[in-house]
Amino acid sequence: MFDKKSEYALNKHDQDSIIYISVSGHIRLTRADFSSEEEFLKWKAWSDADYHQTEKEGRSFNDNRVALDDYLDVVGAVRSAEDEFFSEFLKADAQAEEKALREKRLAALKAVLNAKQYRRVWLYLAEKKSITEIAKLEGVTKASISLSLDGAMKKISKKFAKALKNT
Structure with missing residues (x-):
């Protein structure tokens, strides 16, 4: 997916300046910051190529990853062995309680x-x-x-x- 806020995208989009991101924010070097047009074009070409290379290196990772946000419900639905054990344990306990209650009610009916x-x-x-x-x-x-x-x-x-x- 193309990130419009990446350094490569910002630098490529603005042909009249070289943009890089520092800790203080975006820094924009314009043609006026260079001693000549040739020097600006040399550094502009270098920055475009460098950002492009960096972007390509990160692509294989980003293109092949799957965002888990869409799958959290499915992943969260996987039950652990402990969940299974306690579920069976609680189910057996609930069944025993139901049976005891049923027997108590039948005994009360028999008494009446x-x-x-x-x-x-x-x-x-x-x-x-x-x-x-x-x-x-x-x-x-x-x-x-x-x-x-x-x-x-x-x-x-x-x-x-x-x-x-x-x-």
Whole structure:
């Protein structure tokens, strides 16, 4: 990429002076600063060639580099071995906590419902069985399953009403 602020570009653009950059800024040597036109042209040609050579030497590095700014999101997404280890560790820990919470909730349900209601609620909600399917499995009428589920839901809502309001 061509740098319009490089010493080479500034010097090449201004044909009536020789420009170089010092710690105090740009210094401009004009034709009037030289004893003759030939001397100015000699040093102008030398400075153009010198800046051009310096520019060419830096080109191979600058032309072949890749700015990382465009790739920081991708590079930052690479996970280290430690990240992988702790991620798996935390995932296992979270799964254990979920399992413990699930078991605690099921125990609370079992404490509220009788065995028949618990079985029917499990079949209906967890296994997604219809009332008709549950009635056929147990050899009873659909009405008795429906009444049992309705009673179980009332017990659950009464017992856990406070907990449900907080969520």
